[in-house]
Structure formats: C-alpha cells, structure tokens
Amino acid sequence: MPAPRTPAGSARDRILHTAFRLFYAHGPRGVGVDTVIAESGVAKATLYKHFPRKDDLVLAYLDRVDQTWFGALRAAARDAGDEPRDQLVGMFDALVGACRRDGYHGCAFINTAAESPAGGPVHARTVEHKTVVRAWVTELARQAGAAEPELLARQLTLLLDGGLASGVLDGDPVIAEVARRSARTLVDAALR
Template sequence: MTTTPSARKVPARASEARARLLATAGRLFYAEGIRAVGVDRVIEEAKVTRATFYRHFPGKEDLVCAYLEDTDQSIRARVAAGAQQISSPAGLLDLLVEGIGQEMCSPGFRGCPFINAAAEYPDRESPVHQAVLRHRAWFRETLAETFRGSGHPDPEQAADIMLALRDGAMVAGYLGDPEAARLTLARAVGTLATAR
C-alpha cells in the first residue's frame, strides 16, 4: 500500500479547536454521511478558520480517520469501565448487549458508524477502511475473550455469530423498529451464550 501525504499518521494536537472540529465532524458525518459533508461545512459549523483546520488535519481523510479513532476510543473506554464494574464475563456480555440496545433506541440512530464508513470507503487499503477494520478486530476479540471467560465451547465462532447478530440488529434498528431489534438481539445472544 502506498502512503499518501494525507494518509500518514499525524500526531494529534490537543486543543479546543481540534475537539470542536472532531465533535462537529462526528455529528455531521454520522447524521448525513461522510462523503456528503465537505470540509468547508465542518470548518464553518465548528467556527474555526481554514488554517486552524489544516493545522490539525492535512485533509478530509485525516479528519475522517480521527473521527473513527475517536469513536473507537470512546467505545473502548465505555467497555473497559463496564468491565471494571462487572464481576463475570456473562455480566459483561449482558452489558454489551444492553449498550448496543440503548444505542439502537436512541434518537437520531443511523446504524453503526463503522459500517457506514466502510460502505462509503469500500477500498480495503484506504486509511478509513483500515480504521474500521481495526475497531472491528478489537470488538471481535473482546467478544471472543468474553465468551472464552464464560466457558463457551467455541468462543471464536460465538464471537463471529454475535458480531453478525449485532450488525443485523443495528441495520434492523435503523430501518425498522429499534425496540423489536433490541429484544431480538438480547434473545439471540442469550441463546448463543448458553449454547453448550
């Protein structure tokens, strides 16, 4: 894979302006789609100058990657916090399913931000698609560890099945009745977790 200048890892500079850019981009990208939202709109709504934008992000692709990485880190932090409060792998699995269900039933839900990004950036070699794959690999391994810890006979397959269930529930929650999708996911994962 060739690394273009904008695909190189740029060290994140912590600043209020960068935080506003990320928050604005995240809101717009999730609500309207990544390719539908231009840099000019993000700059305008974040109330920063063009120079400030380019000081933090060499290009739009870098902003998209930062948005996905920020979303990934937020999810990882929530899972880690939940894991510290839960005493068993089964409890963590319940917590994950509950969190997914709450997300699906929240106002403005538009599906999984990572699946949405992968659909807009189908080239597996693109930095955006790679950010999606990194998040997915982490989540799948988290699921496998949880099933492994709960004594599931095939934790790898259980993780794959739960990931597929979660993906399907996210789509069903967006396109149909989110509460029905939440209940279906909970029942299906409950069956999967007790499979021996």
C-alpha cells in the same frame, strides 16, 4: 501548554466535535469541509493545519467512534455483573441504549466503510476496530468456558453488527431486544 483561548475548547476539539455530529448524521461524504468549518466556527487554514486531508478528519472521527462505542460495550458488560456468561449478554444493553438515543443512525463504521473505496485507510481502520472488539468478546467467551470461544464471539459480534447496521433505517429498540434474546440463546447453547 497554552490554555485554550476559545470559549468551547481548542479549535481541534471543536472541529472534531462538529465533524463527529455531522459525519454521523449524513456520512462523511455527505458533509463538505466548508460545512464543518462553518459550524465549528473555525478558519479553513486551522482545519487544514490539524487535518491536512479530509481523510485525516474522517479517521479521527472513526477513532472517536471507536472509543465511544467500545467503551459503551465494556461498560454494559461490567454492569451485567461478574459472571462472564452474563457479561456476554449484558453488553447488548449498549445496543439497546444506542438504539434509544436520539439521532441514532446505525453503525458509523459500516456506514463510513460503505462509502469509502475498498482497500483504503477507512476500511483498514474499520477492520481494526472490529478485530479489537471481537478479540475482547473472544476473551470473555473463553472466560465463560465456551468450547469454541472464537465461534461464539463471531456469532455475538455478528448479532451486534446486524443490530447496529439495521439501525440506519429505524432506531427501533425492539431490534436491540431481539438481538439480546438471540445472544442469550446462543450463549446458553454454547455453554450447555
């Protein structure tokens, strides 16, 4: 395995890092391949060697988003303590944190899916991501003792999606707080 010979990591990493930043800010369709190349300081041939189609780069971007966001969700839940009941509410702190972050621009998956043809690979990857997250929430709800874990999980992920999606407009952290309070109410009602 050769050591990286470029200052800021391997070419592939630089491409991905730049694509992540640009795609999230302007949407994949709003960023040309030439821009990614220019800003990552990479040759065109190099980019097309690692990502033969632009779609491949978009999918790699979504994978990175998935890791980041899902990781933040689990970390927030973990930080809420050992009680699954508290973790179900605590995961919304990830939303609070996301809204506060500079350059926050909503849900990368929804934004990307909105500009991608239905039935394409981007949609499939997005559905996959949402499914994995919901399965995790469902398991938490089951551990918490919910009578209908699937329902509660759907309710909570719906809240998450709502909070994320409306972030396209204004990263108002109050929205995340509202979502958190809603989550508390729904969890309490489901576990009463």
